[in-house]
Amino acid sequence: xxxxxxxxxxxxxxxxxxxxxxxxxxxxxxxxxxxxxxxxxxxxxxxxxxxxxxxxxxxxxxxxxxxxxxxxxxxxxxxxxxxxxxxxxxxxxxxxxxxxxxxxxxxxxxxxxxxxxxxxxxxxxxxxxxxxxxxxxxxxxxxxxxxxxxxxxxxxxxxxxxxxxxxxxxxxxxxxxxxxxxxxxxxxxxxxxxxxxxxxxxxxxxxxxxxxxxxxxxxxxxxxxxxxxxxxxxxxxxxxxxxxxxxxxxxxxxxxxxxxxxxxxxxxxxxxxxxxxxxxxxxxxxxxxxxxxxxxxxxxxxxxxxxxxxxxxxxxxxxxxxxxxxx
Numbered sequence: 001x002x003x004x005x006x007x008x009x010x011x012x013x014x015x016x017x018x019x020x021x022x023x024x025x026x027x028x029x030x031x032x033x034x035x036x037x038x039x040x041x042x043x044x045x046x047x048x049x050x051x052x053x054x055x056x057x058x059x060x061x062x063x064x065x066x067x068x069x070x071x072x073x074x075x076x077x078x079x080x081x082x083x084x085x086x087x088x089x090x091x092x093x094x095x096x097x098x099x100x101x102x103x104x105x106x107x108x109x110x111x112x113x114x115x116x117x118x119x120x121x122x123x124x125x126x127x128x129x130x131x132x133x134x135x136x137x138x139x140x141x142x143x144x145x146x147x148x149x150x151x152x153x154x155x156x157x158x159x160x161x162x163x164x165x166x167x168x169x170x171x172x173x174x175x176x177x178x179x180x181x182x183x184x185x186x187x188x189x190x191x192x193x194x195x196x197x198x199x200x201x202x203x204x205x206x207x208x209x210x211x212x213x214x215x216x217x218x219x220x221x222x223x224x225x226x227x228x229x230x231x232x233x234x235x236x237x238x239x240x241x242x243x244x245x246x247x248x249x250x251x252x253x254x255x256x257x258x259x260x261x262x263x264x265x266x267x268x269x270x271x272x273x274x275x276x277x278x279x280x281x282x283x284x285x286x287x288x289x290x291x292x293x294x295x296x297x298x299x300x301x302x303x304x305x306x307x308x309x310x311x312x313x314x315x316x317x318x319x320x321x322x323x324x325x326x327x
Contacts, residue, residue, distance in 0.1 A: 064116060064125065064281055065116050065281055066115055066116070066278045067116065068112070068113065068114070070111050071083075071111070090120050092106075093120060094118050095115075099113060099272075099274055100164040100218075100220070100272075108219055113277045126152070127162075127284040127285050131159070131288075133288075134157070135157040137156070138156065138259070138299075140242065141154045141258070143263070144261070146176070146263065148286070151163055151229070151237075161236065164217055166215075166216070166217050166220070167223060168225040173225065174225050175210060175262065176263060176264075177263075178259060178261055178301060179210070181204055181243060182244045182256075182257060183203050184200075186200060188211075196215070198226075199234060202241060204260045210225050210226055211226055211227070212234065214230065220272070243257045254312055255305065261298065
């Protein structure tokens with residue numbers, strides 16, 4: 001009898017332990033499921049906020065008009081003084097950016113297109129569409145337009161940011177097509193001229209040495225094939241874009257970084273496209289259809305590389321969690 005009671009007690013204990021383990025596992029599964037639901041809800045909320053912001057900017061864009069500010073050649077200094085007096089520092093930054101100029105190169109201006117409403121984010125003047133359904137499954141994408149000398153950042157099809165650039169000059173043009181963000185360096189030295197310092201450099205073609213970085217914006221394509229940006233924009237992209245993932249030996253690419261698309265041709269020797277805004281505030285708008293035609297053939301490769309990146313991130317997270325548990 002005592003032996004039988006002991007066996008029953010052991011059985012009850014084992015059953016209780018098993019029940020507790022199952023309950024604990026179910027709780028973990030429930031917690032994980034809830035966390036996943038919350039993560040998706042947070043992501044959906046963020047995307048909705050971006051769409052609302054882009055829609056508001058798009059609405060304002062419909063009402064903006066542009067006027068012409070001309071600098072007489074023989075009185076350029078006095079005209080610049082009038083320009084500086086008439087507009088605040090933020091307004092000057094906005095106007096120069098729309099004309100593909102930075103503050104250092106403002107002296108190059110002979111004509112400026114000036115909007116009647118100021119928006120330092122530039123979103124109200126975007127030539128890129130606010131939404132691209134073709135990119136709804138693409139986490140991040142950078143686009144550079146050669147015709148408009150402008151870049152755009154998209155997250156899951158929503159326009160996040162855009163701004164001015166200066167791409168490769170006529171005899172040293174930037175490579176067109178699909179590339180990927182590789183490695184970055186906060187301050188790089190140009191391989192063309194060691195005196196050229198390149199802040200927030202992000203390489204996108206390792207063998208050709210092409211990357212985006214901060215450097216002069218003179219109002220036309222002027223680089224040696226790189227993609228020049230304003231300092232604030234270069235810093236933003238430096239922190240926003242993802243780098244490639246290499247094997248331990250650093251010799252093989254396991255997963256590419258953020259996809260980058262450079263497209264179109266510049267009107268060499270022709271009228272600067274942003275001056276067309278003075279006659280038609282929508283003259284530079286790029287249609288959804290045009291960008292969809294550019295992106296669709298590249299989409300399989302973009303999604304293939306994105307899957308590799310997500311798998312690498314998942315594996316890294318699992319390894320980190322296992323290391324913490326072991327510790």
